[in-house]
Amino acid sequence: MIEIEHLSKHYGETIVVDDVSLRVDEGTITVVVGTSGAGKSTLLRMINRLVEPSAGRVLIDGQDTMSIPEDELRHRIGYVIQGHGLFPHRTVAGNIATVPRLLGWDAKRIAQRVEELLLLFQLDPAEFAKKYPHELSGGQQQRVGVARALAARPALLLMDEPFGALDPLIRSKAQDDLLTIQRRLGTTVVLVTHDMEEAFHLGDMIAVMDEARLLQYGTAAELLTRPLPGFVERLVGTAERPFRLLSLAKVGDAVEPGSAEGEPVDVSSNLRDALSRLIWIGSPTAPVADASGAIVGRISVDGILAHGRRPT
Incomplete structure:
Protein backbone atom coordinates (compact mmCIF):
# COMPACT_ATOMS: atom_id res chain seq x y z
CA MET A 1 0.00 0.00 0.00
CA ILE A 2 1.15 3.54 -0.82
CA GLU A 3 0.17 6.46 1.36
CA ILE A 4 0.81 9.96 0.06
CA GLU A 5 0.46 12.49 2.86
CA HIS A 6 0.28 16.26 2.23
CA LEU A 7 2.84 16.05 -0.59
CA SER A 8 4.00 19.36 -2.09
CA LYS A 9 6.68 20.54 -4.48
CA HIS A 10 7.76 24.16 -4.89
CA TYR A 11 10.27 25.63 -7.34
CA GLY A 12 10.83 29.06 -5.87
CA GLU A 13 7.41 30.69 -5.80
CA THR A 14 5.98 28.21 -8.31
CA ILE A 15 3.89 25.42 -6.77
CA VAL A 16 3.77 22.33 -9.00
CA VAL A 17 2.19 19.93 -6.48
CA ASP A 18 0.12 21.43 -3.70
CA ASP A 19 -0.74 19.42 -0.56
CA VAL A 20 -1.79 16.15 -2.22
CA SER A 21 -2.94 13.23 -0.06
CA LEU A 22 -4.22 9.86 -1.29
CA ARG A 23 -3.92 6.13 -0.64
CA VAL A 24 -3.21 3.42 -3.22
CA ASP A 25 -4.24 -0.07 -2.15
CA GLU A 26 -2.04 -3.06 -2.89
CA GLY A 27 -2.73 -4.86 -6.16
CA THR A 28 -4.75 -2.01 -7.71
CA ILE A 29 -4.28 0.43 -10.58
CA THR A 30 -4.55 4.12 -9.71
CA VAL A 31 -4.62 6.55 -12.63
CA VAL A 32 -3.65 10.20 -12.16
CA VAL A 33 -5.34 12.29 -14.85
CA GLY A 34 -5.44 15.97 -15.74
CA THR A 35 -4.31 18.51 -18.31
CA SER A 36 -0.68 19.35 -19.09
CA GLY A 37 1.01 21.17 -16.23
CA ALA A 38 -1.39 19.84 -13.59
CA GLY A 39 1.44 18.26 -11.57
CA LYS A 40 0.75 14.63 -12.48
CA SER A 41 4.26 13.60 -13.53
CA THR A 42 5.91 15.48 -10.67
CA LEU A 43 3.66 13.66 -8.21
CA LEU A 44 4.66 10.33 -9.78
CA ARG A 45 8.36 11.15 -9.65
CA MET A 46 8.16 12.08 -5.99
CA ILE A 47 7.04 8.52 -5.22
CA ASN A 48 10.42 7.12 -6.33
CA ARG A 49 12.32 10.30 -5.35
CA LEU A 50 13.38 11.30 -8.83
CA VAL A 51 11.97 14.58 -7.50
CA GLU A 52 12.42 15.35 -3.81
CA PRO A 53 9.29 16.74 -2.10
CA SER A 54 9.28 20.19 -0.53
CA ALA A 55 6.83 18.98 2.10
CA GLY A 56 4.87 15.87 3.02
CA ARG A 57 5.88 12.24 2.78
CA VAL A 58 5.33 8.98 0.88
CA LEU A 59 4.93 5.70 2.74
CA ILE A 60 5.27 2.33 1.01
CA ASP A 61 3.93 -0.46 3.20
CA GLY A 62 4.27 1.90 6.15
CA GLN A 63 7.91 2.82 5.47
CA ASP A 64 8.80 6.44 4.71
CA THR A 65 10.62 6.51 1.37
CA MET A 66 13.02 9.14 2.73
CA SER A 67 14.42 6.43 5.03
CA ILE A 68 15.30 4.17 2.08
CA PRO A 69 18.54 4.73 0.11
CA GLU A 70 17.69 6.12 -3.34
CA ASP A 71 19.23 3.26 -5.33
CA GLU A 72 17.51 0.64 -3.21
CA LEU A 73 14.18 2.45 -3.51
CA ARG A 74 14.36 2.69 -7.31
CA HIS A 75 15.36 -0.94 -7.65
CA ARG A 76 12.19 -1.83 -5.74
CA ILE A 77 9.97 0.29 -8.01
CA GLY A 78 9.44 -0.32 -11.73
CA TYR A 79 9.31 2.84 -13.87
CA VAL A 80 7.97 3.16 -17.42
CA ILE A 81 7.96 6.40 -19.42
CA GLN A 82 6.49 7.44 -22.76
CA GLY A 83 8.74 6.07 -25.50
CA HIS A 84 9.84 3.33 -23.06
CA GLY A 85 13.44 4.58 -22.79
CA LEU A 86 14.99 1.36 -24.08
CA PHE A 87 18.77 1.34 -24.44
CA PRO A 88 19.31 1.32 -28.23
CA HIS A 89 22.68 -0.43 -28.03
CA ARG A 90 21.34 -3.34 -25.93
CA THR A 91 19.34 -6.31 -27.14
CA VAL A 92 15.84 -7.00 -25.88
CA ALA A 93 17.27 -9.52 -23.44
CA GLY A 94 19.93 -7.03 -22.34
CA ASN A 95 17.34 -4.33 -21.73
CA ILE A 96 15.12 -6.60 -19.65
CA ALA A 97 18.14 -7.79 -17.65
CA THR A 98 19.22 -4.25 -16.65
CA VAL A 99 17.96 -4.12 -13.06
CA PRO A 100 18.59 -7.80 -12.18
CA ARG A 101 22.24 -7.28 -13.22
CA LEU A 102 22.48 -4.18 -11.04
CA LEU A 103 21.11 -6.26 -8.18
CA GLY A 104 23.77 -8.93 -8.72
CA TRP A 105 21.57 -11.78 -9.92
CA ASP A 106 23.53 -14.70 -11.40
CA ALA A 107 23.44 -15.31 -15.16
CA LYS A 108 21.18 -18.37 -14.97
CA ARG A 109 18.58 -16.60 -12.87
CA ILE A 110 18.64 -13.58 -15.21
CA ALA A 111 18.24 -15.75 -18.30
CA GLN A 112 15.28 -17.56 -16.74
CA ARG A 113 13.61 -14.27 -15.80
CA VAL A 114 14.13 -12.80 -19.29
CA GLU A 115 12.60 -15.87 -20.91
CA GLU A 116 9.71 -15.88 -18.43
CA LEU A 117 8.86 -12.24 -19.18
CA LEU A 118 9.17 -12.59 -22.94
CA LEU A 119 6.73 -15.48 -22.84
CA LEU A 120 4.42 -13.53 -20.53
CA PHE A 121 4.35 -10.66 -23.04
CA GLN A 122 3.86 -13.04 -25.97
CA LEU A 123 7.29 -12.38 -27.48
CA ASP A 124 8.98 -15.61 -28.58
CA PRO A 125 12.43 -15.66 -26.88
CA ALA A 126 14.01 -17.39 -29.86
CA GLU A 127 12.84 -14.58 -32.12
CA PHE A 128 13.04 -11.48 -29.92
CA ALA A 129 15.74 -11.95 -27.26
CA LYS A 130 18.62 -10.95 -29.58
CA LYS A 131 16.81 -8.16 -31.43
CA TYR A 132 17.57 -4.49 -30.86
CA PRO A 133 14.91 -1.85 -30.11
CA HIS A 134 15.00 -0.37 -33.64
CA GLU A 135 13.99 -3.78 -35.00
CA LEU A 136 10.73 -3.78 -32.98
CA SER A 137 7.35 -2.24 -33.65
CA GLY A 138 6.04 0.46 -31.32
CA GLY A 139 3.81 -2.04 -29.55
CA GLN A 140 6.67 -4.51 -29.13
CA GLN A 141 8.93 -1.78 -27.72
CA GLN A 142 6.20 -0.89 -25.24
CA ARG A 143 5.93 -4.50 -24.06
CA VAL A 144 9.71 -4.76 -23.65
CA GLY A 145 9.69 -1.50 -21.66
CA VAL A 146 7.10 -2.85 -19.24
CA ALA A 147 8.90 -6.22 -19.06
CA ARG A 148 12.13 -4.43 -18.13
CA ALA A 149 10.31 -2.51 -15.38
CA LEU A 150 8.93 -5.78 -13.99
CA ALA A 151 12.17 -7.76 -14.27
CA ALA A 152 13.14 -7.57 -10.59
CA ARG A 153 9.57 -8.34 -9.47
CA PRO A 154 8.80 -4.90 -8.02
CA ALA A 155 5.68 -4.62 -5.91
CA LEU A 156 5.06 -1.15 -7.40
CA LEU A 157 5.06 -0.05 -11.04
CA LEU A 158 5.02 3.66 -11.97
CA MET A 159 3.96 4.54 -15.54
CA ASP A 160 4.19 8.06 -16.98
CA GLU A 161 2.11 8.41 -20.16
CA PRO A 162 3.29 4.92 -21.23
CA PHE A 163 0.97 4.63 -24.24
CA GLY A 164 1.07 8.23 -25.47
CA ALA A 165 3.33 7.54 -28.46
CA LEU A 166 1.33 4.57 -29.76
CA ASP A 167 -1.26 4.73 -32.52
CA PRO A 168 -4.89 4.10 -31.39
CA LEU A 169 -5.10 0.41 -32.35
CA ILE A 170 -1.78 -0.53 -30.75
CA ARG A 171 -2.60 1.65 -27.75
CA SER A 172 -5.85 -0.20 -27.08
CA LYS A 173 -4.08 -3.56 -27.27
CA ALA A 174 -1.29 -2.32 -24.98
CA GLN A 175 -3.84 -1.18 -22.39
CA ASP A 176 -5.55 -4.58 -22.45
CA ASP A 177 -2.17 -6.32 -22.15
CA LEU A 178 -1.35 -4.23 -19.09
CA LEU A 179 -4.67 -5.14 -17.44
CA THR A 180 -4.13 -8.85 -18.13
CA ILE A 181 -0.58 -8.90 -16.79
CA GLN A 182 -1.36 -6.69 -13.78
CA ARG A 183 -4.19 -9.02 -12.76
CA ARG A 184 -1.94 -12.05 -13.19
CA LEU A 185 0.99 -10.62 -11.19
CA GLY A 186 -0.96 -8.53 -8.67
CA THR A 187 1.40 -5.57 -9.15
CA THR A 188 0.35 -2.21 -7.72
CA VAL A 189 0.34 0.38 -10.53
CA VAL A 190 0.25 4.17 -10.49
CA LEU A 191 -0.20 5.51 -14.02
CA VAL A 192 -0.25 9.09 -15.30
CA THR A 193 -2.28 10.10 -18.36
CA HIS A 194 -4.13 13.07 -19.82
CA ASP A 195 -6.60 10.72 -21.55
CA MET A 196 -9.88 10.33 -19.65
CA GLU A 197 -10.91 7.28 -21.69
CA GLU A 198 -7.66 5.58 -20.70
CA ALA A 199 -8.26 6.50 -17.06
CA PHE A 200 -11.73 4.96 -17.06
CA HIS A 201 -10.51 1.83 -18.86
CA LEU A 202 -7.55 1.12 -16.60
CA GLY A 203 -8.18 2.68 -13.21
CA ASP A 204 -9.54 0.98 -10.12
CA MET A 205 -9.20 4.48 -8.67
CA ILE A 206 -8.82 7.79 -10.51
CA ALA A 207 -7.15 10.93 -9.16
CA VAL A 208 -8.07 14.14 -10.99
CA MET A 209 -5.52 16.95 -10.73
CA ASP A 210 -5.64 20.55 -11.91
CA GLU A 211 -3.29 23.45 -11.20
CA ALA A 212 -1.15 21.34 -8.83
CA ARG A 213 -4.03 20.24 -6.62
CA LEU A 214 -5.93 16.97 -6.25
CA LEU A 215 -9.58 17.81 -6.94
CA GLN A 216 -11.28 14.41 -6.69
CA TYR A 217 -10.22 10.83 -5.98
CA GLY A 218 -12.60 7.93 -6.49
CA THR A 219 -13.71 5.05 -8.66
CA ALA A 220 -14.71 5.58 -12.28
CA ALA A 221 -18.35 5.10 -11.33
CA GLU A 222 -18.08 7.74 -8.60
CA LEU A 223 -16.52 10.27 -10.96
CA LEU A 224 -19.14 9.59 -13.62
CA THR A 225 -22.15 9.75 -11.32
CA ARG A 226 -20.95 12.36 -8.82
CA PRO A 227 -18.25 14.52 -10.45
CA LEU A 228 -17.13 17.60 -8.57
CA PRO A 229 -18.75 20.64 -10.23
CA GLY A 230 -16.44 22.63 -12.44
CA PHE A 231 -13.21 21.17 -13.82
CA VAL A 232 -13.92 17.50 -12.99
CA GLU A 233 -17.42 17.71 -14.46
CA ARG A 234 -16.04 19.20 -17.68
CA LEU A 235 -13.24 16.64 -17.86
CA VAL A 236 -15.64 13.73 -17.40
CA GLY A 237 -17.94 15.19 -20.06
CA THR A 238 -21.69 15.59 -19.97
CA ALA A 239 -22.67 14.09 -23.32
CA GLU A 240 -20.17 11.22 -23.02
CA ARG A 241 -21.03 10.27 -19.45
CA PRO A 242 -23.78 7.68 -20.16
Missing part, protein backbone atom coordinates in the same frame (compact mmCIF):
# COMPACT_ATOMS: atom_id res chain seq x y z
CA PHE A 243 -21.58 5.91 -22.71
CA ARG A 244 -18.64 5.87 -20.30
CA LEU A 245 -20.90 4.35 -17.66
CA LEU A 246 -21.84 1.65 -20.16
CA SER A 247 -18.16 0.87 -20.75
CA LEU A 248 -17.81 0.00 -17.04
CA ALA A 249 -20.58 -2.64 -17.13
CA LYS A 250 -20.49 -6.05 -18.79
CA VAL A 251 -23.06 -7.69 -21.02
CA GLY A 252 -23.52 -10.24 -18.25
CA ASP A 253 -24.96 -7.44 -16.08
CA ALA A 254 -27.83 -6.90 -18.50
CA VAL A 255 -28.64 -10.38 -19.84
CA GLU A 256 -32.38 -10.95 -20.27
CA PRO A 257 -34.22 -14.25 -20.52
CA GLY A 258 -35.42 -15.20 -23.98
CA SER A 259 -33.98 -15.81 -27.41
CA ALA A 260 -32.83 -13.62 -30.29
CA GLU A 261 -31.59 -14.02 -33.84
CA GLY A 262 -28.09 -13.32 -35.09
CA GLU A 263 -24.48 -13.74 -34.05
CA PRO A 264 -24.05 -14.00 -30.25
CA VAL A 265 -22.48 -11.26 -28.15
CA ASP A 266 -19.85 -12.41 -25.66
CA VAL A 267 -21.05 -12.20 -22.07
CA SER A 268 -17.76 -10.55 -21.04
CA SER A 269 -18.05 -7.67 -23.55
CA ASN A 270 -18.85 -4.23 -22.21
CA LEU A 271 -22.28 -2.70 -22.72
CA ARG A 272 -21.04 0.22 -24.81
CA ASP A 273 -19.56 -2.15 -27.40
CA ALA A 274 -22.73 -4.26 -27.35
CA LEU A 275 -24.90 -1.17 -27.94
CA SER A 276 -22.67 -0.07 -30.81
CA ARG A 277 -23.04 -3.47 -32.41
CA LEU A 278 -26.83 -3.54 -32.08
CA ILE A 279 -27.07 -0.09 -33.62
CA TRP A 280 -24.72 -1.10 -36.43
CA ILE A 281 -26.67 -4.22 -37.38
CA GLY A 282 -30.01 -2.46 -36.88
CA SER A 283 -31.40 -4.99 -34.43
CA PRO A 284 -33.10 -4.36 -31.05
CA THR A 285 -31.75 -7.63 -29.59
CA ALA A 286 -28.94 -10.17 -29.90
CA PRO A 287 -28.22 -13.54 -28.27
CA VAL A 288 -25.58 -13.71 -25.53
CA ALA A 289 -23.04 -16.53 -25.27
CA ASP A 290 -20.81 -17.52 -22.37
CA ALA A 291 -17.13 -18.54 -22.58
CA SER A 292 -18.07 -22.04 -23.74
CA GLY A 293 -20.27 -20.69 -26.54
CA ALA A 294 -23.54 -21.68 -24.86
CA ILE A 295 -26.42 -19.22 -25.27
CA VAL A 296 -27.40 -17.80 -21.87
CA GLY A 297 -30.07 -15.28 -22.89
CA ARG A 298 -30.25 -12.11 -24.90
CA ILE A 299 -29.26 -8.45 -24.76
CA SER A 300 -31.51 -5.59 -25.85
CA VAL A 301 -31.11 -1.92 -26.70
CA ASP A 302 -33.69 -1.00 -24.04
CA GLY A 303 -31.93 -3.09 -21.40
CA ILE A 304 -28.55 -1.52 -22.20
CA LEU A 305 -29.90 2.02 -22.14
CA ALA A 306 -31.38 1.38 -18.70
CA HIS A 307 -27.83 0.77 -17.43
CA GLY A 308 -26.66 4.07 -18.91
CA ARG A 309 -29.09 6.21 -16.95
CA ARG A 310 -27.60 8.23 -14.13
CA PRO A 311 -28.53 6.79 -10.72
CA THR A 312 -30.93 8.92 -8.69
Whole structure:
Protein backbone atom coordinates (compact mmCIF):
# COMPACT_ATOMS: atom_id res chain seq x y z
CA MET A 1 0.00 0.00 0.00
CA ILE A 2 1.15 3.54 -0.82
CA GLU A 3 0.17 6.46 1.36
CA ILE A 4 0.81 9.96 0.06
CA GLU A 5 0.46 12.49 2.86
CA HIS A 6 0.28 16.26 2.23
CA LEU A 7 2.84 16.05 -0.59
CA SER A 8 4.00 19.36 -2.09
CA LYS A 9 6.68 20.54 -4.48
CA HIS A 10 7.76 24.16 -4.89
CA TYR A 11 10.27 25.63 -7.34
CA GLY A 12 10.83 29.06 -5.87
CA GLU A 13 7.41 30.69 -5.80
CA THR A 14 5.98 28.21 -8.31
CA ILE A 15 3.89 25.42 -6.77
CA VAL A 16 3.77 22.33 -9.00
CA VAL A 17 2.19 19.93 -6.48
CA ASP A 18 0.12 21.43 -3.70
CA ASP A 19 -0.74 19.42 -0.56
CA VAL A 20 -1.79 16.15 -2.22
CA SER A 21 -2.94 13.23 -0.06
CA LEU A 22 -4.22 9.86 -1.29
CA ARG A 23 -3.92 6.13 -0.64
CA VAL A 24 -3.21 3.42 -3.22
CA ASP A 25 -4.24 -0.07 -2.15
CA GLU A 26 -2.04 -3.06 -2.89
CA GLY A 27 -2.73 -4.86 -6.16
CA THR A 28 -4.75 -2.01 -7.71
CA ILE A 29 -4.28 0.43 -10.58
CA THR A 30 -4.55 4.12 -9.71
CA VAL A 31 -4.62 6.55 -12.63
CA VAL A 32 -3.65 10.20 -12.16
CA VAL A 33 -5.34 12.29 -14.85
CA GLY A 34 -5.44 15.97 -15.74
CA THR A 35 -4.31 18.51 -18.31
CA SER A 36 -0.68 19.35 -19.09
CA GLY A 37 1.01 21.17 -16.23
CA ALA A 38 -1.39 19.84 -13.59
CA GLY A 39 1.44 18.26 -11.57
CA LYS A 40 0.75 14.63 -12.48
CA SER A 41 4.26 13.60 -13.53
CA THR A 42 5.91 15.48 -10.67
CA LEU A 43 3.66 13.66 -8.21
CA LEU A 44 4.66 10.33 -9.78
CA ARG A 45 8.36 11.15 -9.65
CA MET A 46 8.16 12.08 -5.99
CA ILE A 47 7.04 8.52 -5.22
CA ASN A 48 10.42 7.12 -6.33
CA ARG A 49 12.32 10.30 -5.35
CA LEU A 50 13.38 11.30 -8.83
CA VAL A 51 11.97 14.58 -7.50
CA GLU A 52 12.42 15.35 -3.81
CA PRO A 53 9.29 16.74 -2.10
CA SER A 54 9.28 20.19 -0.53
CA ALA A 55 6.83 18.98 2.10
CA GLY A 56 4.87 15.87 3.02
CA ARG A 57 5.88 12.24 2.78
CA VAL A 58 5.33 8.98 0.88
CA LEU A 59 4.93 5.70 2.74
CA ILE A 60 5.27 2.33 1.01
CA ASP A 61 3.93 -0.46 3.20
CA GLY A 62 4.27 1.90 6.15
CA GLN A 63 7.91 2.82 5.47
CA ASP A 64 8.80 6.44 4.71
CA THR A 65 10.62 6.51 1.37
CA MET A 66 13.02 9.14 2.73
CA SER A 67 14.42 6.43 5.03
CA ILE A 68 15.30 4.17 2.08
CA PRO A 69 18.54 4.73 0.11
CA GLU A 70 17.69 6.12 -3.34
CA ASP A 71 19.23 3.26 -5.33
CA GLU A 72 17.51 0.64 -3.21
CA LEU A 73 14.18 2.45 -3.51
CA ARG A 74 14.36 2.69 -7.31
CA HIS A 75 15.36 -0.94 -7.65
CA ARG A 76 12.19 -1.83 -5.74
CA ILE A 77 9.97 0.29 -8.01
CA GLY A 78 9.44 -0.32 -11.73
CA TYR A 79 9.31 2.84 -13.87
CA VAL A 80 7.97 3.16 -17.42
CA ILE A 81 7.96 6.40 -19.42
CA GLN A 82 6.49 7.44 -22.76
CA GLY A 83 8.74 6.07 -25.50
CA HIS A 84 9.84 3.33 -23.06
CA GLY A 85 13.44 4.58 -22.79
CA LEU A 86 14.99 1.36 -24.08
CA PHE A 87 18.77 1.34 -24.44
CA PRO A 88 19.31 1.32 -28.23
CA HIS A 89 22.68 -0.43 -28.03
CA ARG A 90 21.34 -3.34 -25.93
CA THR A 91 19.34 -6.31 -27.14
CA VAL A 92 15.84 -7.00 -25.88
CA ALA A 93 17.27 -9.52 -23.44
CA GLY A 94 19.93 -7.03 -22.34
CA ASN A 95 17.34 -4.33 -21.73
CA ILE A 96 15.12 -6.60 -19.65
CA ALA A 97 18.14 -7.79 -17.65
CA THR A 98 19.22 -4.25 -16.65
CA VAL A 99 17.96 -4.12 -13.06
CA PRO A 100 18.59 -7.80 -12.18
CA ARG A 101 22.24 -7.28 -13.22
CA LEU A 102 22.48 -4.18 -11.04
CA LEU A 103 21.11 -6.26 -8.18
CA GLY A 104 23.77 -8.93 -8.72
CA TRP A 105 21.57 -11.78 -9.92
CA ASP A 106 23.53 -14.70 -11.40
CA ALA A 107 23.44 -15.31 -15.16
CA LYS A 108 21.18 -18.37 -14.97
CA ARG A 109 18.58 -16.60 -12.87
CA ILE A 110 18.64 -13.58 -15.21
CA ALA A 111 18.24 -15.75 -18.30
CA GLN A 112 15.28 -17.56 -16.74
CA ARG A 113 13.61 -14.27 -15.80
CA VAL A 114 14.13 -12.80 -19.29
CA GLU A 115 12.60 -15.87 -20.91
CA GLU A 116 9.71 -15.88 -18.43
CA LEU A 117 8.86 -12.24 -19.18
CA LEU A 118 9.17 -12.59 -22.94
CA LEU A 119 6.73 -15.48 -22.84
CA LEU A 120 4.42 -13.53 -20.53
CA PHE A 121 4.35 -10.66 -23.04
CA GLN A 122 3.86 -13.04 -25.97
CA LEU A 123 7.29 -12.38 -27.48
CA ASP A 124 8.98 -15.61 -28.58
CA PRO A 125 12.43 -15.66 -26.88
CA ALA A 126 14.01 -17.39 -29.86
CA GLU A 127 12.84 -14.58 -32.12
CA PHE A 128 13.04 -11.48 -29.92
CA ALA A 129 15.74 -11.95 -27.26
CA LYS A 130 18.62 -10.95 -29.58
CA LYS A 131 16.81 -8.16 -31.43
CA TYR A 132 17.57 -4.49 -30.86
CA PRO A 133 14.91 -1.85 -30.11
CA HIS A 134 15.00 -0.37 -33.64
CA GLU A 135 13.99 -3.78 -35.00
CA LEU A 136 10.73 -3.78 -32.98
CA SER A 137 7.35 -2.24 -33.65
CA GLY A 138 6.04 0.46 -31.32
CA GLY A 139 3.81 -2.04 -29.55
CA GLN A 140 6.67 -4.51 -29.13
CA GLN A 141 8.93 -1.78 -27.72
CA GLN A 142 6.20 -0.89 -25.24
CA ARG A 143 5.93 -4.50 -24.06
CA VAL A 144 9.71 -4.76 -23.65
CA GLY A 145 9.69 -1.50 -21.66
CA VAL A 146 7.10 -2.85 -19.24
CA ALA A 147 8.90 -6.22 -19.06
CA ARG A 148 12.13 -4.43 -18.13
CA ALA A 149 10.31 -2.51 -15.38
CA LEU A 150 8.93 -5.78 -13.99
CA ALA A 151 12.17 -7.76 -14.27
CA ALA A 152 13.14 -7.57 -10.59
CA ARG A 153 9.57 -8.34 -9.47
CA PRO A 154 8.80 -4.90 -8.02
CA ALA A 155 5.68 -4.62 -5.91
CA LEU A 156 5.06 -1.15 -7.40
CA LEU A 157 5.06 -0.05 -11.04
CA LEU A 158 5.02 3.66 -11.97
CA MET A 159 3.96 4.54 -15.54
CA ASP A 160 4.19 8.06 -16.98
CA GLU A 161 2.11 8.41 -20.16
CA PRO A 162 3.29 4.92 -21.23
CA PHE A 163 0.97 4.63 -24.24
CA GLY A 164 1.07 8.23 -25.47
CA ALA A 165 3.33 7.54 -28.46
CA LEU A 166 1.33 4.57 -29.76
CA ASP A 167 -1.26 4.73 -32.52
CA PRO A 168 -4.89 4.10 -31.39
CA LEU A 169 -5.10 0.41 -32.35
CA ILE A 170 -1.78 -0.53 -30.75
CA ARG A 171 -2.60 1.65 -27.75
CA SER A 172 -5.85 -0.20 -27.08
CA LYS A 173 -4.08 -3.56 -27.27
CA ALA A 174 -1.29 -2.32 -24.98
CA GLN A 175 -3.84 -1.18 -22.39
CA ASP A 176 -5.55 -4.58 -22.45
CA ASP A 177 -2.17 -6.32 -22.15
CA LEU A 178 -1.35 -4.23 -19.09
CA LEU A 179 -4.67 -5.14 -17.44
CA THR A 180 -4.13 -8.85 -18.13
CA ILE A 181 -0.58 -8.90 -16.79
CA GLN A 182 -1.36 -6.69 -13.78
CA ARG A 183 -4.19 -9.02 -12.76
CA ARG A 184 -1.94 -12.05 -13.19
CA LEU A 185 0.99 -10.62 -11.19
CA GLY A 186 -0.96 -8.53 -8.67
CA THR A 187 1.40 -5.57 -9.15
CA THR A 188 0.35 -2.21 -7.72
CA VAL A 189 0.34 0.38 -10.53
CA VAL A 190 0.25 4.17 -10.49
CA LEU A 191 -0.20 5.51 -14.02
CA VAL A 192 -0.25 9.09 -15.30
CA THR A 193 -2.28 10.10 -18.36
CA HIS A 194 -4.13 13.07 -19.82
CA ASP A 195 -6.60 10.72 -21.55
CA MET A 196 -9.88 10.33 -19.65
CA GLU A 197 -10.91 7.28 -21.69
CA GLU A 198 -7.66 5.58 -20.70
CA ALA A 199 -8.26 6.50 -17.06
CA PHE A 200 -11.73 4.96 -17.06
CA HIS A 201 -10.51 1.83 -18.86
CA LEU A 202 -7.55 1.12 -16.60
CA GLY A 203 -8.18 2.68 -13.21
CA ASP A 204 -9.54 0.98 -10.12
CA MET A 205 -9.20 4.48 -8.67
CA ILE A 206 -8.82 7.79 -10.51
CA ALA A 207 -7.15 10.93 -9.16
CA VAL A 208 -8.07 14.14 -10.99
CA MET A 209 -5.52 16.95 -10.73
CA ASP A 210 -5.64 20.55 -11.91
CA GLU A 211 -3.29 23.45 -11.20
CA ALA A 212 -1.15 21.34 -8.83
CA ARG A 213 -4.03 20.24 -6.62
CA LEU A 214 -5.93 16.97 -6.25
CA LEU A 215 -9.58 17.81 -6.94
CA GLN A 216 -11.28 14.41 -6.69
CA TYR A 217 -10.22 10.83 -5.98
CA GLY A 218 -12.60 7.93 -6.49
CA THR A 219 -13.71 5.05 -8.66
CA ALA A 220 -14.71 5.58 -12.28
CA ALA A 221 -18.35 5.10 -11.33
CA GLU A 222 -18.08 7.74 -8.60
CA LEU A 223 -16.52 10.27 -10.96
CA LEU A 224 -19.14 9.59 -13.62
CA THR A 225 -22.15 9.75 -11.32
CA ARG A 226 -20.95 12.36 -8.82
CA PRO A 227 -18.25 14.52 -10.45
CA LEU A 228 -17.13 17.60 -8.57
CA PRO A 229 -18.75 20.64 -10.23
CA GLY A 230 -16.44 22.63 -12.44
CA PHE A 231 -13.21 21.17 -13.82
CA VAL A 232 -13.92 17.50 -12.99
CA GLU A 233 -17.42 17.71 -14.46
CA ARG A 234 -16.04 19.20 -17.68
CA LEU A 235 -13.24 16.64 -17.86
CA VAL A 236 -15.64 13.73 -17.40
CA GLY A 237 -17.94 15.19 -20.06
CA THR A 238 -21.69 15.59 -19.97
CA ALA A 239 -22.67 14.09 -23.32
CA GLU A 240 -20.17 11.22 -23.02
CA ARG A 241 -21.03 10.27 -19.45
CA PRO A 242 -23.78 7.68 -20.16
CA PHE A 243 -21.58 5.91 -22.71
CA ARG A 244 -18.64 5.87 -20.30
CA LEU A 245 -20.90 4.35 -17.66
CA LEU A 246 -21.84 1.65 -20.16
CA SER A 247 -18.16 0.87 -20.75
CA LEU A 248 -17.81 0.00 -17.04
CA ALA A 249 -20.58 -2.64 -17.13
CA LYS A 250 -20.49 -6.05 -18.79
CA VAL A 251 -23.06 -7.69 -21.02
CA GLY A 252 -23.52 -10.24 -18.25
CA ASP A 253 -24.96 -7.44 -16.08
CA ALA A 254 -27.83 -6.90 -18.50
CA VAL A 255 -28.64 -10.38 -19.84
CA GLU A 256 -32.38 -10.95 -20.27
CA PRO A 257 -34.22 -14.25 -20.52
CA GLY A 258 -35.42 -15.20 -23.98
CA SER A 259 -33.98 -15.81 -27.41
CA ALA A 260 -32.83 -13.62 -30.29
CA GLU A 261 -31.59 -14.02 -33.84
CA GLY A 262 -28.09 -13.32 -35.09
CA GLU A 263 -24.48 -13.74 -34.05
CA PRO A 264 -24.05 -14.00 -30.25
CA VAL A 265 -22.48 -11.26 -28.15
CA ASP A 266 -19.85 -12.41 -25.66
CA VAL A 267 -21.05 -12.20 -22.07
CA SER A 268 -17.76 -10.55 -21.04
CA SER A 269 -18.05 -7.67 -23.55
CA ASN A 270 -18.85 -4.23 -22.21
CA LEU A 271 -22.28 -2.70 -22.72
CA ARG A 272 -21.04 0.22 -24.81
CA ASP A 273 -19.56 -2.15 -27.40
CA ALA A 274 -22.73 -4.26 -27.35
CA LEU A 275 -24.90 -1.17 -27.94
CA SER A 276 -22.67 -0.07 -30.81
CA ARG A 277 -23.04 -3.47 -32.41
CA LEU A 278 -26.83 -3.54 -32.08
CA ILE A 279 -27.07 -0.09 -33.62
CA TRP A 280 -24.72 -1.10 -36.43
CA ILE A 281 -26.67 -4.22 -37.38
CA GLY A 282 -30.01 -2.46 -36.88
CA SER A 283 -31.40 -4.99 -34.43
CA PRO A 284 -33.10 -4.36 -31.05
CA THR A 285 -31.75 -7.63 -29.59
CA ALA A 286 -28.94 -10.17 -29.90
CA PRO A 287 -28.22 -13.54 -28.27
CA VAL A 288 -25.58 -13.71 -25.53
CA ALA A 289 -23.04 -16.53 -25.27
CA ASP A 290 -20.81 -17.52 -22.37
CA ALA A 291 -17.13 -18.54 -22.58
CA SER A 292 -18.07 -22.04 -23.74
CA GLY A 293 -20.27 -20.69 -26.54
CA ALA A 294 -23.54 -21.68 -24.86
CA ILE A 295 -26.42 -19.22 -25.27
CA VAL A 296 -27.40 -17.80 -21.87
CA GLY A 297 -30.07 -15.28 -22.89
CA ARG A 298 -30.25 -12.11 -24.90
CA ILE A 299 -29.26 -8.45 -24.76
CA SER A 300 -31.51 -5.59 -25.85
CA VAL A 301 -31.11 -1.92 -26.70
CA ASP A 302 -33.69 -1.00 -24.04
CA GLY A 303 -31.93 -3.09 -21.40
CA ILE A 304 -28.55 -1.52 -22.20
CA LEU A 305 -29.90 2.02 -22.14
CA ALA A 306 -31.38 1.38 -18.70
CA HIS A 307 -27.83 0.77 -17.43
CA GLY A 308 -26.66 4.07 -18.91
CA ARG A 309 -29.09 6.21 -16.95
CA ARG A 310 -27.60 8.23 -14.13
CA PRO A 311 -28.53 6.79 -10.72
CA THR A 312 -30.93 8.92 -8.69
